[in-house]
Amino acid sequence: MxxxxxxxxxxxxxxxxxxxxxxxxxxxxxxxxxxxxxxxxxxxxxxxxxxxxxxxxxxxxxxxxxxxxxxxxxxxxxxxxxxxxxxxxxxxxxxxxxxxxxxxxxxxxxxxxxVAGLTALRGLRLGGSLLGAHVLVTGASGGVGHFAVQLAHVAGAHVTAVVGRPERASKVRELGADRVVQETEDLEPRFDLVMEGVGGPSLERSLHALNRNGVVVLYGRVSDQSARVALPDFRGRPARIQAFFIYQTxxxxxxxxxxxxxxxxxxxxxxxxxxxxxxxxxxxxxxxxxxxxxxxxxxxxxxx
Ligand SMILES: NC(=O)c1ccc[n+]([C@@H]2O[C@H](COP(=O)([O-])OP(=O)(O)OC[C@H]3O[C@@H](n4cnc5c(N)ncnc54)[C@H](OP(=O)(O)O)[C@@H]3O)[C@@H](O)[C@H]2O)c1
CATH class of the missing domain: 3.90.180.10 (Medium-chain alcohol dehydrogenases, catalytic domain)
Structure with missing residues (x-):
C-alpha cells in the first residue's frame, strides 16, 4: 500500500x-x-x-x-x-x-x-458547567478555535471570540460567538474560562481578562511567542493557568x-x-x- x-x-x-x-x-x-x-x-x-x-x-x-x-x-x-x-x-x-x-x-x-474537536471539547470541560459562563476563545478562526466557539455556545456559554483579521468575524459570529473582538482590543476581566492557543501577548491578555476564579486553558502557542507572566498578574484573585495536552487526557x-x-x-x-x-x-x-x-x-x- x-x-x-x-x-x-x-x-x-x-x-x-x-x-x-x-x-x-x-x-x-x-x-x-x-x-x-x-x-x-x-x-x-x-x-x-x-x-x-x-x-x-x-x-x-x-x-x-x-x-x-x-x-x-x-x-x-x-x-x-x-x-x-x-x-x-x-x-x-x-x-x-x-x-x-x-x-x-x-x-x-x-x-x-x-485532535481539534477533542482538544476543544476536553479543554472546555475543564471549566465545569458552562451554562451562563463567559468564555473567551483566542485563535477563534483556527482548527481548535472554531470548534471551541461552537461547543461553548452549545453548552450555554456567552462566547467572545478573538480573531486576527476583521474579515474572519462574520463566520465566527455565525458559528455562535456572541461577540467578536480583534487581537488588540481591550477586554474587561469577566471571563470564567479562556481557551488559549495563541500564546505570547495573547496569553498575557487572556490572563488579565479572567474573573476572580477564572481559568486559562493553555493548549497552544501558535504565535511562537513567549508570554511575560508574574505573580502580580494574579494579585487579588486566585485565577489559574491550566496546561492542556490532548494525549495526556x-x-x-x-x-x-x-x-x-x-x-x-x-x-x-x-x-x-x-x-x-x-x-x-x-x-x-x-x-x-x-x-x-x-x-x-x-x-x-x-x-x-
Ligand atoms: N495541547 C494540545 O493537545 C493541542 C491540540 C491541538 C492543537 N494544539 C496547538 O494549538 C495551537 C492552535 O492549533 P490549531 O490547530 O487551532 O491551529 P490553526 O488552525 O492554525 O489556528 C490558529 C489560529 O490562531 C490564530 N493566530 C493568531 N496569531 C497567530 C500567529 N502568529 N500565527 C498563526 N496563527 C495565529 C489564527 O488566526 P488568523 O485567523 O488571524 O490567522 C488561527 O485562527 C497550535 O499551536 C497547535 O499546535 C495543541
Missing part, C-alpha cells in the same frame, strides 16, 4: 511511497482511509523529522474488524485518532479510539473532528468523545469548517496555506 513520508530539505516536504500493510494488534481495526486532516502539530514537526509517517485524524471504512471482537464490523464508516502514520491508504486504530460515523456526515467533515475514551462530536455534526448542532481540501499528493499546498494563515478552519486531505 501507499503511505506518506516526511522529506525535510527536499523540494517537496513529503513523498508518497510503497510500504508493507499495517499489522493490527488484536484490539485494533484496520481502516481504509478516505480523508484525513492536517494539524498545526504535524506542520511543526514535518521539517525536523526525516522519514516520519505523520497523520493523526482519519476517516474511512473498516476493512478488517479487531481480532478481539471489539469495535465495528468490516464496511462500517468510522473516524479515528491515531498517534501517527494515518496519512496512508490503510491504518490500524485501537477500537477505543474510533467512532462509527453517522450516514449523513461526510468523510471530509468527519476528518476535521479528531484519557486516550481510551477518545472513541466515546468522537462519537459525541459526530452526533453533534449529524444533528447540525456544530459544523465542520473545511477551509481547504486537497489531495494528499498535494499536501504542500495545504502546508503553505495553513502556515500562511490563509485557512479558516481545517485543511482536509483526500487519500486518493
Amino acid at each position: 501507499k503511505a506518506l513520508f516526511s522529506t525535510p530539505g527536499a523540494p517537496r516536504s513529503v513523498d508518497v511511497r510503497e510500504v508493507d500493510e499495517p499489522r493490527p494488534a488484536p484490539h485494533e481495526a484496520l481502516i481504509a482511509v478516505v480523508a484525513a486532516s492536517l494539524n498545526r502539530g504535524e506542520l511543526a514537526l514535518l521539517p525536523s523529522r526525516p522519514d516520519w509517517r505523520p497523520g493523526q485524524d482519519v476517516a474511512g471504512t473498516v476493512v478488517a474488524a479487531a481480532a478481539d471482537g471489539s469495535g465495528p464490523p468490516p464496511g462500517t464508516r468510522v473516524i479515528a485518532v491515531v498517534d501517527q502514520a494515518g496519512w496512508a491508504e490503510r491504518v490500524a486504530a485501537p477500537t477505543t479510539r474510533l467512532a462509527v460515523l453517522p450516514e449523513r456526515v461526510s468523510f471530509s467533515a468527519a476528518a476535521t473532528l479528531g 484519557d486516550v481510551e475514551t477518545f472513541g466515546a468523545d468522537l462519537a459525541f462530536l459526530a452526533g453533534l455534526l449529524e444533528r447540525g448542532q456544530i459544523e465542520a469548517e473545511v477551509g481547504l481540501e486537497v489531495s494528499w499528493r498535494d499536501l504542500d499546498r495545504g502546508i503553505t496555506a495553513l502556515r500562511d494563515r490563509e485557512v479558516h478552519g481545517k485543511v482536509v486531505l483526500r487519500i486518493d
Whole structure:
C-alpha cells in the first residue's frame, strides 16, 4: 500500500511511497482511509523529522474488524485518532479510539473532528458547567478555535471570540460567538474560562481578562511567542493557568468523545469548517496555506 513520508530539505516536504500493510494488534481495526486532516502539530514537526509517517485524524471504512471482537464490523464508516502514520491508504486504530460515523456526515467533515474537536471539547470541560459562563476563545478562526466557539455556545456559554483579521468575524459570529473582538482590543476581566492557543501577548491578555476564579486553558502557542507572566498578574484573585495536552487526557475514551462530536455534526448542532481540501499528493499546498494563515478552519486531505 501507499503511505506518506516526511522529506525535510527536499523540494517537496513529503513523498508518497510503497510500504508493507499495517499489522493490527488484536484490539485494533484496520481502516481504509478516505480523508484525513492536517494539524498545526504535524506542520511543526514535518521539517525536523526525516522519514516520519505523520497523520493523526482519519476517516474511512473498516476493512478488517479487531481480532478481539471489539469495535465495528468490516464496511462500517468510522473516524479515528491515531498517534501517527494515518496519512496512508490503510491504518490500524485501537477500537477505543474510533467512532462509527453517522450516514449523513461526510468523510471530509468527519476528518476535521479528531485532535481539534477533542482538544476543544476536553479543554472546555475543564471549566465545569458552562451554562451562563463567559468564555473567551483566542485563535477563534483556527482548527481548535472554531470548534471551541461552537461547543461553548452549545453548552450555554456567552462566547467572545478573538480573531486576527476583521474579515474572519462574520463566520465566527455565525458559528455562535456572541461577540467578536480583534487581537488588540481591550477586554474587561469577566471571563470564567479562556481557551488559549495563541500564546505570547495573547496569553498575557487572556490572563488579565479572567474573573476572580477564572481559568486559562493553555493548549497552544501558535504565535511562537513567549508570554511575560508574574505573580502580580494574579494579585487579588486566585485565577489559574491550566496546561492542556490532548494525549495526556484519557486516550481510551477518545472513541466515546468522537462519537459525541459526530452526533453533534449529524444533528447540525456544530459544523465542520473545511477551509481547504486537497489531495494528499498535494499536501504542500495545504502546508503553505495553513502556515500562511490563509485557512479558516481545517485543511482536509483526500487519500486518493
Ligand atoms: N495541547 C494540545 O493537545 C493541542 C491540540 C491541538 C492543537 N494544539 C496547538 O494549538 C495551537 C492552535 O492549533 P490549531 O490547530 O487551532 O491551529 P490553526 O488552525 O492554525 O489556528 C490558529 C489560529 O490562531 C490564530 N493566530 C493568531 N496569531 C497567530 C500567529 N502568529 N500565527 C498563526 N496563527 C495565529 C489564527 O488566526 P488568523 O485567523 O488571524 O490567522 C488561527 O485562527 C497550535 O499551536 C497547535 O499546535 C495543541
